[in-house]
Amino acid sequence: MKKKMKTIPVKSVKENYKIVIGRGLLAGCGRLVSGIFQPGARIMVVSQAKIDNYARRAAASLEEKGFKIFFHRLPDGERAKSGHELLKLLHTLLSKGFERKDGIVAVGGGVVSDLSGFAASVYLRGIRYVNIATTLLAQVDSSIGGKTGINLSEGKNLMGAFYPPALVISDIDLLRSLPPRELRASLAEAVKYGVIRDAGLFAFLEENTGKILRKDPAALERIVTASAGIKAGVVSRDEFETRGERIILNYGHTFGHGIENASKYKKIVHGEAVAIGMAMAAHLAVEVGICSPRLALRQLALLKRLELPVAVDALEIRTASILRAMMQDKKKSKGRLRFVLPERIGKVTVKTGIPAGEIRNILRLFGSK
Numbered sequence: 625m626k627k628k629m630k631t632i633p634v635k636s637v638k639e640n641y642k643i644v645i646g647r648g649l650l651a652g653c654g655r656l657v658s659g660i661f662q663p664g665a666r667i668m669v670v671s672q673a674k675i676d677n678y679a680r681r682a683a684a685s686l687e688e689k690g691f692k693i694f695f696h697r698l699p700d701g702e703r704a705k706s707g708h709e710l711l712k713l714l715h716t717l718l719s720k721g722f723e724r725k726d727g728i729v730a731v732g733g734g735v736v737s738d739l740s741g742f743a744a745s746v747y748l749r750g751i752r753y754v755n756i757a758t759t760l761l762a763q764v765d766s767s768i769g770g771k772t773g774i775n776l777s778e779g780k781n782l783m784g785a786f787y788p789p790a791l792v793i794s795d796i797d798l799l800r801s802l803p804p805r806e807l808r809a810s811l812a813e814a815v816k817y818g819v820i821r822d823a824g825l826f827a828f829l830e831e832n833t834g835k836i837l838r839k840d841p842a843a844l845e846r847i848v849t850a851s852a853g854i855k856a857g858v859v860s861r862d863e864f865e866t867r868g869e870r871i872i873l874n875y876g877h878t879f880g881h882g883i884e885n886a887s888k889y890k891k892i893v894h895g896e897a898v899a900i901g902m903a904m905a906a907h908l909a910v911e912v913g914i915c916s917p918r919l920a921l922r923q924l925a926l927l928k929r930l931e932l933p934v935a936v937d938a939l940e941i942r943t944a945s946i947l948r949a950m951m952q953d954k955k956k957s958k959g960r961l962r963f964v965l966p967e968r969i970g971k972v973t974v975k976t977g978i979p980a981g982e983i984r985n986i987l988r989l990f991g992s993k
């Protein structure tokens with residue numbers, strides 16, 4: 625049976641690529657990938673224990689198309705994004721005789737694709753790779769845009785490269801096995817896309833909360849398609865974050881990164897920190913007169929309905945630690961914090977020069993100590 629799928633183009637100075645979104649794509653991924661690598665090429669399928677069944681199914685389809693398949697497994701979590709794991713993958717590629725024409729198929733979430741993409745960027749000065757995105761976060765965000773990299777002991781994502789995939793495959797059916805907390809956290813990023821660019825998506829999230837939390841495939845497909853479309857458009861126009869547009873993807877992330885960092889990445893996952901960050905950013909926007917209190921309340925209500933946290937009380941973190949972490953964040957420009965703030969649902973603006981006192985007040989209001 626021919627499956628219906630949607631295709632979103634992404635522009636890159638390296639090579640343009642496509643995101644394909646649909647249901648039941650994994651079993652036929654060999655056909656999609658066959659345009660990317662030469663017939664008979666070696667493919668390293670990089671994945672993790674928890675999603676081994678998806679890696680195997682992808683491999684079976686790739687094998688059917690005549691590719692020579694190898695497997696590489698990464699550990700779970702952020703520790704997979706390390707220099708040690710990077711070198712291990714590079715050594716495996718070498719030992720299996722991988723050449724320039726060969727490639728990597730990353731089957732997994734952001735961790736798998738960040739590490740695989742970075743390995744692809746440096747192996748023999750660059751081989752091609754494909755992302756098969758298995759988490760909602762990966763499908764709406766991390767698989768797109770070519771940011772690859774690893775963590776250093778000093779912080780997250782401090783070493784990396786802009787190195788776009790040759791293809792992204794987002795099979796909605798794979799989201800069925802996602803743990804509920806991962807699903808909800810990723811929905812924070814979907815809310816972000818709604819606020820920055822798409823009032824229709826925001827309203828869809830409001831009107832379909834029940835279906836979404838029950839993982840209704842049609843609802844998830846609508847969300848992935850809209851979100852991936854926005855990210856694809858933004859990174860196509862501002863691939864290297866030099867033109868000022870890509871920064872809007874950072875909505876909720878200035879506060880969010882500060883919260884994650886101050887809580888030492890324990891008790892809270894990224895999307896949850898972004899949810900709190902967006903609640904704070906909207907409040908800040910009201911305080912500085914950029915948006916109406918109605919917008920902030922509407923966003924707050926949606927985040928709560930999606931069962932996301934909107935305050936930091938439970939984390940017991942100090943205001944000063946969050947502020948310090950925010951100041952260290954690599955996205956600050958010329959030592960000043962930049963905030964992406966909503967004007968209305970679907971439109972944001974970038975603001976600098978907000979006094980530290982104002983930020984401190986917001987943090988306290990949202991429950992920091």
Ligand SMILES: NC(=O)c1ccc[n+]([C@@H]2O[C@H](COP(=O)([O-])OP(=O)(O)OC[C@H]3O[C@@H](n4cnc5c(N)ncnc54)[C@H](O)[C@@H]3O)[C@@H](O)[C@H]2O)c1
Pocket residue numbers: 672673674675700701702705732733734735736738758759760761762765766767768769770771772780781798799800801802803806
């Ligand atoms: N490159 C980018 O632009 C970008 C953007 C955002 C985030 N990131 C990075 O992405 C990472 C987070 O990615 P993530 O949220 O996808 O987490 P993740 O990759 O760690 O995956 C979360 C967990 O879910 C498991 N899993 C994956 N797919 C599953 C499925 N379908 N069913 C059941 N379990 C599944 C994984 O094995 C893992 O244990 C972070 O390291 C972050 O820095 C990168």
Ligand SMILES: [Zn+2]
Pocket residue numbers: 813877894898
């Ligand atoms: Zn994010």
